[in-house]
Amino acid sequence: MTNPLQRDVFLSGEGDAWFQRNRRNQPLADTAEDPLLPLLLELPLEAGSGTSVVEVGCGQGLRLQSLANQRDWAISGVDxxxxxVAAAEQLGVDARVGTxxxxxxxxxxxxxxxxxxxxxxxxxxxxFQIAAEAHRVLKPESWLAILDFWSPYQRSNPYHHKIGILSFKSNLPAMFLWHPEYVxxxxxLRHHTPPYCHTDSADDWVAATVIRRSAISPL
Ligand SMILES: C[S@@+](CC[C@H](N)C(=O)[O-])C[C@H]1O[C@@H](n2cnc3c(N)ncnc32)[C@H](O)[C@@H]1O
Structure with a gap:
C-alpha cells in the first residue's frame, strides 16, 4: 500500500492539529523569532493596495498580521x-484553504x-508543480521569499506528530535558481532554535531567502 500524499493528510486534519498545537496570542514581531519579516519589510515594493502579498502555509496569519500592521499592501494567505484560516480571518487577514x-x-x-x-x-x-504555481501567480517583476529548513543535500526525519509523514530538509531555493528569471x-542562515545564532550543525539550519524575479532584458 502506498502512503497517502502529505498534502492530503494536512488538508484532512493534520493542518488543524498543527494549528491547535501551535496557536498563540501574540503577533510575530520579533526579529529573533522571525528572520524573514525584516527582509520583507525592506523590499522596494510600492505602498498601497495595488501591491499584492501572499503567504503560502500562513497558519493563523501572524506574519501577515505583522506585515499588515506596517504596510498597506493587499495581503492574503493560504493554508x-x-x-x-478561520483564525487568520479573525485577525482581519484574507485567508483561504489551499495548498x-x-x-x-x-x-x-x-x-x-x-x-x-x-x-x-x-x-x-x-x-516542480509548486514551483510552476509560484511562477504562474508571480508578476514578471516580483519577489519570492522562502523561510524553511536549509541543507545543501536532502535529508528527511520522521515528523514527530504523525506516523508516515516526513519532514524534509533540502536546498529549497534551488527550486527556482536554475531559472534565468530568478536570482x-x-x-x-542560522540555527533553528534559540539563541538563534549560527552554529556549524548543518542538520539544524534554517534559512530566510529572498529571490528576485526579473523580466528578461534585451542584450
Ligand atoms: C511550521 S507551520 C508555519 C506557519 C507560519 N507560516 C509560520 O511561519 O509561523 C507550517 C504550516 O504549513 C502548512 N502546510 C502543510 N502542508 C502544506 C502544503 N502542502 N501547502 C501549504 N501549506 C502547508 C501547515 O498547515 C502549517 O500551517
Whole structure:
C-alpha cells in the first residue's frame, strides 16, 4: 500500500492539529523569532493596495498580521488548515484553504510570494508543480521569499506528530535558481532554535531567502 500524499493528510486534519498545537496570542514581531519579516519589510515594493502579498502555509496569519500592521499592501494567505484560516480571518487577514501545489490566485497577480515554513512538509513529487504555481501567480517583476529548513543535500526525519509523514530538509531555493528569471538577493542562515545564532550543525539550519524575479532584458 502506498502512503497517502502529505498534502492530503494536512488538508484532512493534520493542518488543524498543527494549528491547535501551535496557536498563540501574540503577533510575530520579533526579529529573533522571525528572520524573514525584516527582509520583507525592506523590499522596494510600492505602498498601497495595488501591491499584492501572499503567504503560502500562513497558519493563523501572524506574519501577515505583522506585515499588515506596517504596510498597506493587499495581503492574503493560504493554508490547508480550515481552523488556522478561520483564525487568520479573525485577525482581519484574507485567508483561504489551499495548498502550495494549487494556489487560488490568478496568473501574474502577486508582487511578493512567501513560502512561510511550509515547504519542508510538502510532497517531494509536488516540488516542480509548486514551483510552476509560484511562477504562474508571480508578476514578471516580483519577489519570492522562502523561510524553511536549509541543507545543501536532502535529508528527511520522521515528523514527530504523525506516523508516515516526513519532514524534509533540502536546498529549497534551488527550486527556482536554475531559472534565468530568478536570482537570489538575500540568504540568511542560522540555527533553528534559540539563541538563534549560527552554529556549524548543518542538520539544524534554517534559512530566510529572498529571490528576485526579473523580466528578461534585451542584450
Ligand atoms: C511550521 S507551520 C508555519 C506557519 C507560519 N507560516 C509560520 O511561519 O509561523 C507550517 C504550516 O504549513 C502548512 N502546510 C502543510 N502542508 C502544506 C502544503 N502542502 N501547502 C501549504 N501549506 C502547508 C501547515 O498547515 C502549517 O500551517
Amino acid at each position: 490547508p488548515s480550515a481552523q488556522a 502550495a501545489d494549487s494556489l487560488p490566485y490568478s496568473d501574474r497577480s502577486v508582487d511578493l510570494l512567501v513560502f512561510g515554513f511550509c515547504l519542508y512538509l510538502c510532497d517531494r513529487d509536488h516540488l 537570489i538577493t538575500d540568504h540568511k
